Amino acid sequence: MRQKTKELIFEGALRSFAEKGYTETTMEQIAVSCGVAKGTLYYNFKTKEELYIFVIESGVERFISMIKDYIESSDHNHFRQRILRLIDAHLEFFQKETAFCRLLLSKVWGVEERQYTIRHVLQGYFQLIESEVDLAKEKGVISKSIDSQITASSFFGTVGFTAMRSIILGRSLDDPALRYTLQTLILQSLGIYEE
Numbered sequence: 001m002r003q004k005t006k007e008l009i010f011e012g013a014l015r016s017f018a019e020k021g022y023t024e025t026t027m028e029q030i031a032v033s034c035g036v037a038k039g040t041l042y043y044n045f046k047t048k049e050e051l052y053i054f055v056i057e058s059g060v061e062r063f064i065s066m067i068k069d070y071i072e073s074s075d076h077n078h079f080r081q082r083i084l085r086l087i088d089a090h091l092e093f094f095q096k097e098t099a100f101c102r103l104l105l106s107k108v109w110g111v112e113e114r115q116y117t118i119r120h121v122l123q124g125y126f127q128l129i130e131s132e133v134d135l136a137k138e139k140g141v142i143s144k145s146i147d148s149q150i151t152a153s154s155f156f157g158t159v160g161f162t163a164m165r166s167i168i169l170g171r172s173l174d175d176p177a178l179r180y181t182l183q184t185l186i187l188q189s190l191g192i193y194e195e
Contacts, residue, residue, distance in 0.1 A: 008034045009044065013055050018099035022052055053117050059100040060121045064128060066093050071132065079141040080192050082132060087159060087182055094163035095173040105164050126152045142190045151190070158186060 012034025016025045027048055031038040045051040070089035074082045094101045104118070129152035136142045162182060163173055171178065187193070 005036065005040065005044070008036060009041065009051070010055060010058050012036075013051050014059070014099050014103065017052060017055060018103045022048075027051070053121075055100075056104065056118050057121050059097065059104065060125060062097070062100075063093055064124055067125070067128060076135070077139070079132075079136040079139065080187065082136075083187060083190070083192065084183055086129070086132065086155070087179070087186065090159040091163055091173040091179065091182075094160070094167070098167055101160070101164060102167075105160055125156070129155055136190075142192065146190070154189075155186065158182065 009030075012032075013030045016030045016033045020029070025048070027041055028038060030048075030051065031041045034041065041051070045054060067086065067089045070085045071082050074085045076082075126149070130148040133142070133146065133148040133151045137144050137146065137148070159182060162178070166173055166175070166178060173179075
């Protein structure tokens, strides 16, 4: 699939799924939203389920890539700064990719096959956060008794759902009070006060 077509399909399908939900969205509506022929859509994706998974996988890949860029631009020896950069990356991504975040956060849990797939795709994200926590434990920055998996889940939940609620309420994620509060909550919960 050509990159331009792939991007058109991603954006159109994302809009459609985020606005109407998976069940209410048809392949015909997605084709119209993408500005491509229905045949082009079916040529690239045999089913709506396959297209939905493509949207989730592509969005999560973008999310992980942005997080990596942010933390790689910070000093490995300053975990406090790395946590602040992680928070910034999440907030910037959620502000920029509001439709994807709404779709992701609303569909993570459930028993349908696509929810299992979403959770599987998110494992790359969780492994990235867990490795940051493990690094901090190795360096003695945070307690070795802190569970990395629980911390990664809590981080995602705290930042993700705070961001989504703020967006729903029409509040910008650039709000200094929002950032300060998230930073304070997360740093203090990890026992990090100053470096």
